[in-house]
Amino acid sequence: MEYKRYGGNEDLYWADATDNDPKLKIIMEGDYRGRHFVIGAHRTGNPNAYLEVKKDDYINQEAQTYENYDGGLNRVNGGSTYFGKAYWNTDDKRLYVGWDYGHIHDYNARHPKLEGVKWTLIDILMQISCAENEIETLNDNYDLAEYIANG
Numbered sequence: 001m002e003y004k005r006y007g008g009n010e011d012l013y014w015a016d017a018t019d020n021d022p023k024l025k026i027i028m029e030g031d032y033r034g035r036h037f038v039i040g041a042h043r044t045g046n047p048n049a050y051l052e053v054k055k056d057d058y059i060n061q062e063a064q065t066y067e068n069y070d071g072g073l074n075r076v077n078g079g080s081t082y083f084g085k086a087y088w089n090t091d092d093k094r095l096y097v098g099w100d101y102g103h104i105h106d107y108n109a110r111h112p113k114l115e116g117v118k119w120t121l122i123d124i125l126m127q128i129s130c131a132e133n134e135i136e137t138l139n140d141n142y143d144l145a146e147y148i149a150n151g
Contacts, residue, residue, distance in 0.1 A: 001030060001031065001032050001125075002030050002031050003028055003029065003030025003031070003037075004028065004029055004030060005027070005028045005121075006025075006026055006027055006028065006029075007025070007027040007028075007041075008027075008121070009118075009120045009121055011025070011027050011041055012027055012039075012041050012046075012047040012101075012119065012120075012121070012124075013041065013045060013046065013047070013107065013108075013109035013118070014041035014043070014045070014109065015043065015044065015045030015108070015109035015110040016043060023042065023043055023087065023088060024038075024040035024041070024042055024043070024048060024087075024088040025040055025041045025043075026038060026039075026040045026088065027039050027040055027041055027047070027121070028121060028125075032051075032125075032128055032129065032132055033132050035051055035052040035053075035054070035132055035135075036051075036052040036094060036096075037049065037050065037051045037052065037128050038050040038086070038088070038096070039121065039124050039125075039128075040088065042100065042102070044102060044108070044110065045102070045108040045109035045110035045111070046100055046101045046102035046106060046107070046108050046109070047100070047101045047119055047124060048082075048098055048099070048100045048101070049076070049098060049099055049100075049101075049124050049127060049128060049131075050082070050086070050096040050097070050098040051096060051097055051098070051128055051131045051132060051135070052094050052095065052096055053071070053083070053094075053095040053096060053097050053135070056139075057135055057138075057139055058135070058138040058139050058141075058142035059071050059072060059073070059083070059097060059135060059138060060095060061142070063083055063095075069083050070082060070083050070097075071083040071097030071098075073097060073099070073131055073134050073135070074134075075127075075130040075131065075133075075134045076099040076127045076130060076131050076134075077099055077100070077101050077103065077106070077119070077127060078099060078100065078101075078103045079099065080097050080098065080099045080131075081098065081099055081100055082096070082097065082098030082099070082100075083095070083096070083097050083098070084096065097131065097135075099127075099131075101117075101119045101124070104116075105117055106119070107119075
């Protein structure tokens with residue numbers, strides 16, 4: 001794994017309701033098993049994670065079929081909630097599947113009295129690994145189904 005780190009665990013929970021730009025402060029980015037990933041602090045007060053989706057990935061094929069498709073991953077916190085280009089960097093033309101850490105059981109910097117789980121960079125990196133594994137498993141199953149169908 002190669003990565004660049006721009007902040008630490010304490011930076012994952014940035015929240016500034018008056019700051020509209022950037023929407024996502026990048027805390028860490030890099031490559032994991034040939035896929036680019038981004039971990040950032042969203043202005044809503046919780047971390048978000050994004051993993052690159054390749055052209056031939058099964059979930060990219062599904063995105064061509066279903067409108068408003070979110071990637072369909074379920075091994076990450078709350079399931080994937082984003083599928084598309086990098087809204088945080090218009091020069092980045094890759095596709096990403098993403099998920100957030102802003103669910104009822106998660107800590108949110110804008111509502112600290114509600115408490116909740118505070119995720120760390122290591123926790124999020126582990127979920128990036130799970131997401132990559134899930135994408136590859138779907139790819140393997142998709143190839144097998146295609147093989148069976150085409151005999």
